[in-house]
Amino acid sequence: METASLVKLVYLVAAALFIFGLKAMAHPKTAVRGNLLGAAGMLLAIVVALVTVWSEPDASYSYIVIGAILGTAIGAVLAYRVRMTDMPQMVALFNGFGGLASVFVAGGALLLARQAAKAGGGDMSLDGLVATAASGLIGAVTFSGSVVAWGKLQEVSYFKKPLTIPSQQLVNGLVGLLVLGLCVLVSAGYGWVYVPLVIAALALGVLLVNPIGGADMPVVIALLNSYSGLAAAATGFVIDNYVLIIAGSLVGASGVILTNLMCKAMNRSLFNVLFGVMGGSSSDQNVDAIYATVRATSGDDVAMILEGAQRVVFVPGYGMAVSQAQHAVRNLAKLLEARGTKVEYAIHPVAGRMPGHMNVLLAEADVPYDQLKEMDEINPTFDSVDVAIVIGANDVVNPLARTDPKSPIAGMPIIDVDKARNVIIIKRSLSPGFAGIPNPLFAADNALMLFGDGEKAVLEIIAAIKLL
């Protein structure tokens, strides 16, 4: 069989491995294997690509080897040094790198085509040019957007305050049009326009992600994830490589689904998340009135409430991640379980800064995954919950989502902690969450506030229980 056909078949096998790998992600038991399958597929694709390079007379391996070693070293170091809490920004960063890689590949392909054209061969076809422009555009937007997302999540001071740009939307629109125009120029054959196109697209990425707040990052990261897949697919069209097209589409689909899930979980349209302004419309007078009946409590009191509780549900939020309290929470849970309490965790889809963020943190703390309950699964059962412990979550347990149609979180599905018999809210202060609105849950009759850092508060409770 000709090398060409063999190579294509092996690419197909690699693509199949990707598909099986992702399919295995459907259950924690098979997921590890699924990841290995995906890695095997990638290895196969790399080997085959090397074969392709080898079969060329002017092949040079020095760049490949240098690139591979450098990349592996950096990737491995980053992967093992990152804390689970910082996983969202790491995923964002890796994502951005992939996007930038697409930009360089498409640019390189264009250059090579131009070189060959000068040597007398034909130039890149129209669809190749369109795909190159698309690849450059999407890759660049993904890169700069991901870097901004990383900065916001990492809380790098430069990124903390969104740069205020006058008539933000107008500027966005203008840059968007510029980018599209440049795409058309590239497709028309003006290859050098690729460089300004990439620069403009980088700017667009920054402009788009810059105004979006930290708590909306789950949506942004999922969306950028899908873009990097689309960039890979576009590059696949440029160099006529099926495995790139297939893998890119898989990733693109994955990102779109997650983005959709996030938006539904916040009851906001994607458009609203990307371009809307958070209507932090809380008239200040109401805040004091709402919080008039807030009652504070202490570790000892909580321990007494927990004694004899049959069912306890933890509701984690980003605050738990910030204070790294997941291990303390797990210890408290084990303590309670030893006393016969049933412990579960209610995970809201957008709790944390990334879909599944809370699950990963709790898994890191050795919480068995069958105790991690989805919101839809556990919400109906809150009537029979004795104690709900809210740690570091705010908007996802705010009853205003149900009651106030004008609030920025109106219609957002929340965790029905207010239906539990007792609610303990562990929080540093009464400051509002991302939505910038007060939370009447704090002042409810069955609610008690335990003020303090997440981890410290939980440790207090543990100590108090041990004394009982």
Next chain:
Amino acid sequence: MSQVTHRRTGIRCGTGTLCVLSWLALACVTVAAAAERDAGAAKAANASAGTNKSGAAKIAPNKGATQSTANKSTAREPGGVDVAPKPTPDADADSLSPSARLRDEAEEQAGGEPAKEEEAGKEARTVTRQAMLIASLTIFVLAIFVGFEIITKVPPTLHTPLMSGSNAISGITIVGALIVAGHGLGVAPVLGLLAMVLAMVNVVGGFLVTHRMLAMFKRR
């Protein structure tokens, strides 16, 4: 995923479908434009125009599987980067083309059979090129559907590893990086080097991080 189901036909239209449709529309426009351009070029028999697809000096090899005998290039397998894309030997093989083309032009000036053969060859290449493009698009669309089917089965618990895992898979760009970096001369391989580093970080980091996370999910 937000969807609307049409009662009778059961056609579901949601965000995913809309995305696919818009990409399809974009692709159809591209194909049509490409076809028209090719047809125009073929009619003009203008070998020196940069849009000569038969030259296919892009990294992908000649899309046109069969070239007109007048060009005397080896018939190449369509599709895939697999067929050794060789810019330099391409120049050799295609230096046949310029001379072949010069011959063609001369023949064209003379008019007659060879010119028509050339045109027929070009049109054959155009048709094959379109067929290739459509094949790629078909695969693209099918892959998206497969993606949707698989991903919707992943439970929310595993969404973070899913994101980092699919992110690692999007590092498949490394294949393109390898190919660009593997060419000898000029700025292009340097771009390839940069792409290699970035894509490698994406791949290695992505799979390792996913593995780390998944290893933590234990049953009681």
